[in-house]
Amino acid sequence: MLNIPDQDARFIRETCGPEVVEELERQAVKHTWTDLYLYRPEWTAQGRSYTDAVLLAIEVAPRARQLILKVVPAGAPGREAAATAAAGTADATFTYQHLVKQLFQPVLLSDGRTLMFQEIAGKSLWNATTVGGLEEQHRARVVEQVVRGLLSQWNAKVLEQAVPEPVRVSAFLREELNDAWTGGGSLQAWARSLGILDPAPPWLYSDGMRLPNPYLMVKGGHPALPDPELRVLRGLGHGDLHLDNILVPCMEGEVRAEEYRFIDLCTFSARADLGGDVATLLLSALIPFVEHELPPDQRHALLRFIVAPHATHGASIVPRAKMLVQAVTVTAQQEMSHWRDSWDRQFLLSLMARALLFTTYTGIGEEGRGWFVRLAAHAGGEVLARTRHQGGEAWPPPLEPGRDSFTTQFSAPVTARSRPATGFVPDQEPRRRRWETDSGVRDERAVLGFGPDHTVVVVDGQGRVQRWSVEGGPLPGAEGRSDRIRVGHQALVSSLTHSVVSAWPRELEIMRFPQHAGVFRSDPVRFKGKEHFLVTSGGEVFATHDRKTLTVRSFEDGSAMEHLPCPASLATIAVSVDASVIAMACSQEVFIHRRNHRTLRKKTANSMPYFRTGVFRKLSEMLGPGCQLAVSPSGGHVGCVTFEEALVWSTEDGREVYRRKLTDREAREAAGAHGMRLLCTETGTLFFLKRGRLSCPTIDGGIQLRQSGRYVDVAIARDGRLMAMLGSEGRLEVWDL
Incomplete structure (x- = not known):
């Protein structure tokens, strides 16, 4: 009979289910355990679990010992036990020093889950931590040790016998992305939300650079983008080697970098891309630096320092980020010096694949996901630049208006919290240039x-x-x-x-x-x-107002067709093509008049930037800052942008289909701007022209669209x-x- 304290049994039952307790009792008979306890003080894994596995530290007796009980979910993660066993037989020395052993045979539960019994990495729960949990000054040293171990220890025998494998860029990327690509899930959904997949422009624009669309490089076959053949090396790979899948012991305040151990080996492969683990390690180390918005010059310098380092780039980025990048890239180049040029191309491909995979991780934030799309594009550009024929055309090839498309700046799509209604399309964008000319008009008005x-x-x-x-x-x-x-x-x-x-x-x-x-x-x-003012929207008719009365007029001779009183403290007006929907706004309230329907009244938040806390907020609201209104051509949607938020309403039933707080940057850019224009499409997308820049407020972050010059x-x-x-x-x- 296995003795488990009531509180421990209750915790295991509530966390893992009664079947796990029953299986532990069967294991006790098999291994002659009489007692089982949860480790006290209660232990919590410091790393993040990307597979929803449950980790429990337990003590069993007799023979008294500590071990990790891991309850692995059914499905793909369930192969961890077999993958861990395979990894353990690949290289005995590396396994002993850097992998975690399975102390007992894994057990498959009836619901498809797997129980694993693992040794404690570093022999102590108290003294071991993930690399992600280390202070920043220690991470680079551990990362360098891990890269050396991956390439010169774990794969030493593999590289002695390795034969490079020829592969097309597109085929390589599809194999590395695997289900993330073929499943058509969040990876492709994110690309569509950015407007760079289905339909897909071949070129993207980042900080003045023209780069290949990485998603089209995955698909392959586009006439504007080459699909060169490279030779790559394969070997042993963890498959998901982020910082929280590496444990290191810390003894007497000293981080023992050389005693690192890998955990969570469910993605282990004996023929992995040798650059994959190195790339994952680097990208996970950079998340703290890129998950929030970077100044454009620093963002660009960091991207270029990774794919094509130059001294000028290193001088423009955060020193700690520079140290981490060099700990990975320079160390890998040293270990692969016999394969240097080919390694550099292979590593760029690995960066592309892993960067695209990182865009599926919603926990890194929308700015972070956008940065990884940029990185994939920059890496793809370097791959094509380094594989073009010597003496051939310049890189990138000349711009072709028929094939170059209007694209966004890799920013974030609308998130679930915005709750768009059916029929609302928040991120509709220009897709293809149809025609252009020099109008000869150089006039700000x-x-x-x-x-x-x-x-x-x-x-x-x-x-x-x-x-x-x-x-x-x-x-x-x-x-x-x-x-x-x-x-x-x-x-x-x-x-x-x-x-x-x-x-x-x-x-x-x-x-x-x-x-x-x-x-x-x-x-x-x-x-x-x-004094009368022209309402600069309409189409079949037009409207004017004198701040007290709005008059709908005929385009035939300007005669009045309809009158409507304006609210006090009028800020702005917009009308649909036929004036069946007329929107009027005060500083913090919008009135939506619908022909033959009751008027809708909508509250908005509006205050000037820098004055939104304490007594200053009330003063800012009393000043009555202005706002911008737009009505879709047929009147189906009304959009509003204040100094504080962007909103869209459906006029059919008055529902709010979008609301988002503006960033401080967006609010500041609108302050004092002249000639602003807000437009609303039939699907509810808003376009906002301010200070000559065109943005899309209905995408989180207020994405600015790629353009040349000012509009x-x-x-x-x-x-x-x-x-x-x-x-x-x-x-x-x-x-x-």
Whole structure:
């Protein structure tokens, strides 16, 4: 009869289930145990478990001994017992020094779980810790020892007999990613959320560099991206050698780096990529440095220091990060000096595969996952650069507008906490450039819009109108005036008729462009008394307001069609194409008027950056900071961006489909900015133009889209399929959404 104290038996039963207690009693008969205790004080594994395994430290007697009881889940982790046994027979010396032995045969439970009985690494629970639990100054020394052990000890015999294996880059990456890729799970979902998979642009842009799309390199076969053949070495590999899968003893305050031991060997392979464990070790060591947003110069320097180190890069990154990178990369190069150039290419491929795998780890944060996508792209670029034919074309090859696509800056998709509703697509992005031209307009007040019949229109600050078809053909326009239109985006292009309305200080001018003719200018719409403002959204109709009353007007002659009172302390207004939905905002409240339905009232948080704590917050709210509104063309969604948050509502039932607090950076960038424009697509995606930069507020972190130069204005076509951008240097681009 096995004696287990009641509190210990209860803990094991609640943690692991009654079947584990019953199996321990059977094992007691087999091994003649009479007593079993949980280790006291209660022991908790300091490392993280990525397989949901339960670890318990127990003491058994007679013969009195400590051991680790590990309850391994069913499924893939359940192969750990067999994998550990295989690893233990690969190299006797390394096993004795650096692996954890199984003291008794593992037991398969009826529910598919496995019980493992392991020795205690380092002989003591009290004095052993994971490398991840060490102080930073000790990690580099342990990491260096582990890399030497992997390559020159564990794989010494393997390398003596090794024959390099030829393999295509795409095939290598798919094999390394395995189920993470073929299963179509979080790896591909993350890529789609970034807009770089299905459809997938071949090139991505990072800190001024043009890099290959790593996901297309995994797929292979893209005409814009080579798929070279490399020769790689395979051998013994742990398979998941992050910092918390390595234990080291600490005796009398001294970290015994050379006495490290590997744990959790369920992914062991006898023909692993030799660079895989080294890459995993490096990337896990860098997580504390990259899981939060880095300044762009430091982020870029760290990426380049890993894939193509240069003294200038090392001077720009945190010294501790530099030390860790060198502890891995320099040590590995020393151990593989007989295979140096080929090793460097193989290690870049290993970095690509492991970096993509790390993007599936949601626990490292969205900034961290974005950094690992960047690293995969940088590593892929170096692979292609180092395998191109000598004397061939420059790297990267020249930009081709037909194949280069508008892409994002590797930032985060919407997370579960944002709770998007069905039909809400928070991260719709421009996918392919359809057409571009030099408009000749270099005017910060210029306005951009889509007309009917797939036309795109630019109105400059003096009311001059230029028109094109989206296929690139020029159309008749109109000359401007000597005076200038009002500040801001004070012109609007009709989406129903070939018409443009421009706002001057005390009048509106409507210009119509009949087919195969010039321009027809109607009599100006003059305002008496109060100052009127043009609402810069609409399409079939347009609207003006005098801060007290909003007037919906006809594009035919500017005559009034509908009046609506404005709320006190009006901040901004936006209307749908036909004005069936009109949104008006005060500083902290939005009113959504829906034709033939009740008005919706929505509260918002809004305060100025730097003044959000204590007495300053109330003062900041009392100042009534402004905000931006946008209505989707058909009126299905209303978006709002304050200085504090981004929101999207469905106008069908008033549901809030998105809400996110802005980062301090986003709030500061909007302060004092002129000519801002907020757009909302039919699916609820928001695009925000401020300080010449176009961002997507409905993606966590307020992702900024890749662009060349500054934008003066942006526009979305009525059908939601096209987007146009006008650059400050005059370049006009039309993209598919």
